[in-house]
Amino acid sequence: MANVTRQTYDEVMMPVYKPLEMVIERGEGVYLYDTHGNKYLDLAAGIAVNCLGHNNPGIVKIISEQAQKLIHVSNIFTNTKTLELALKITHLTGFDKVFFVNSGTEANEAALKLARRYAYEKYGEQKDEIISFTHSFHGRTFFSVSVGGQPKYSKGFGPKPGAITHLPFNDIKAFEKQISDKTCAVILEPIQGEGGVIKADSEFLSAVRNLCDKHNAILIFDEVQTGLARSGTLYAYEQMGVRPDILTTSKALAGGIPCGALLTSTQIATHFSLGSHGSTFGGNPLACAVACYVLDVISDKNFLQAVQEKSKHFFTGLNALKDKYKIFKEVRGMGLLIGAVLSDEYQGKASLLQELCGKENLLVLTASPDVLRLTPPLIISDKQIDIALELLDKACNNFIQACK
Ligand SMILES: *Cc1c(COP(=O)(O)O)cnc(C)c1O
Numbered sequence: 182m183a184n185v186t187r188q189t190y191d192e193v194m195m196p197v198y199k200p201l202e203m204v205i206e207r208g209e210g211v212y213l214y215d216t217h218g219n220k221y222l223d224l225a226a227g228i229a230v231n232c233l234g235h236n237n238p239g240i241v242k243i244i245s246e247q248a249q250k251l252i253h254v255s256n257i258f259t260n261t262k263t264l265e266l267a268l269k270i271t272h273l274t275g276f277d278k279v280f281f282v283n284s285g286t287e288a289n290e291a292a293l294k295l296a297r298r299y300a301y302e303k304y305g306e307q308k309d310e311i312i313s314f315t316h317s318f319h320g321r322t323f324f325s326v327s328v329g330g331q332p333k334y335s336k337g338f339g340p341k342p343g344a345i346t347h348l349p350f351n352d353i354k355a356f357e358k359q360i361s362d363k364t365c366a367v368i369l370e371p372i373q374g375e376g377g378v379i380k381a382d383s384e385f386l387s388a389v390r391n392l393c394d395k396h397n398a399i400l401i402f403d404e405v406q407t408g409l410a411r412s413g414t415l416y417a418y419e420q421m422g423v424r425p426d427i428l429t430t431s432k433a434l435a436g437g438i439p440c441g442a443l444l445t446s447t448q449i450a451t452h453f454s455l456g457s458h459g460s461t462f463g464g465n466p467l468a469c470a471v472a473c474y475v476l477d478v479i480s481d482k483n484f485l486q487a488v489q490e491k492s493k494h495f496f497t498g499l500n501a502l503k504d505k506y507k508i509f510k511e512v513r514g515m516g517l518l519i520g521a522v523l524s525d526e527y528q529g530k531a532s533l534l535q536e537l538c539g540k541e542n543l544l545v546l547t548a549s550p551d552v553l554r555l556t557p558p559l560i561i562s563d564k565q566i567d568i569a570l571e572l573l574d575k576a577c578n579n580f581i582q583a584c585k
Pocket residue numbers: 283284285286287289318319320321370374375403404405406407431432
């Protein structure tokens with residue numbers, strides 16, 4: 182095999198990402214190893230995907246067993262694993278119907294199309310407005326990215342899909358003013374992930390829920406990032422007292438194998454009729470077998486309890502760092518979706534801090550240019566959290582020096 186290096190990336194890959202200098206070769210638990218054998222503590226977990234860590238033995242076993250039985254048949258035929266996952270996920274969430282896809286984007290694309298179709302069939306074509314919020318992220322297909330609240334991702338691709346309104350997040354007044362009988366759907370993340378780890382206020386969510394009911398608008402929660410135990414409950418909305426009409430989920434669903442889903446009521450689901458939507462790979466038996474395993478592990482109440490306890494431990498340590506260095510003004514988030522917000526004098530420098538963490542062999546994410554984002558594997562131990570905090574402490578020190 183050809184010898185690959187980080188330079189290979191710049192030579193033959195499209196430059197939409199800017200990966201750190203190392204080239205990852207393998208992983209185990211919360212650790213990743215590069216081609217030189219260097220070990221990294223991974224607080225990114227493939228962007229909140231590797232919930233059970235890297236190369237989890239349970240996941241590896243399921244993949245190899247299922248691969249020997251059946252990998253793919255398409256949706257022209259059904260199969261045992263897709264049906265098992267459908268039963269499990271509807272049972273766990275209390276929704277009636279599920280549609281499987283391969284990614285978060287596709288889950289949201291399906292949700293938005295379904296909402297439009299529902300409103301079109303039930304109320305007429307004038308009811309087409311989709312309301313979303315600034316800084317939100319819903320994926321990268323042209324519809325989902327246009328609905329997302331970050332114009333830098335959607336501009337420059339020609340005419341955008343219409344009837345999309347962006348409002349400030351957590352602003353009840355602006356929402357009350359905008360929503361009407363023309364509103365078809367409202368989509369939001371209970372905690373905006375990419376946008377900066379910004380939690381929805383519960384008063385805002387209940388106002389949104391009430392006004393959606395009043396105007397017959399569908400409420401979609403994008404829990405692609407916040408779902409699947411990341412927040413300390415199976416889905417974040419469980420802690421927020423508001424239930425959506427459509428729930429989208431992906432990222433951690435099959436612990437690293439691409440898988441996603443849209444969940445809703447029978448009443449809404451019937452508006453996707455024969456042939457109105459589809460996917461070749463969506464709900465393939467390999468991904469579904471792994472998702473069944475992941476759901477069994479993470480929906481256990483002891484597992485969820487442990488995530489909540491690790492979260493407390495992490496927040497305590499990060500708040501101590503915040504007091505020590507004054508480079509953060511706030512540590513926020515829920516469960517193990519954590520944002521450390523840079524103080525005013527360090528605004529815009531989250532990538533620099535991320536890079537310096539990398540130099541300490543600690544892998545972290547950013548969310549907006551001002552927020553360091555941590556989404557560790559949910560199986561991280563308290564001891565590994567302590568190690569992470571020590572590495573972060575060093576990186577913070579270097580960050581202050583570098584900013585002088
Ligand atoms: C990651 C993410 C998406 C997009 O998911 P992909 O799997 O990258 O398509 C959509 N919404 C939210 C909230 C996300 O965090």
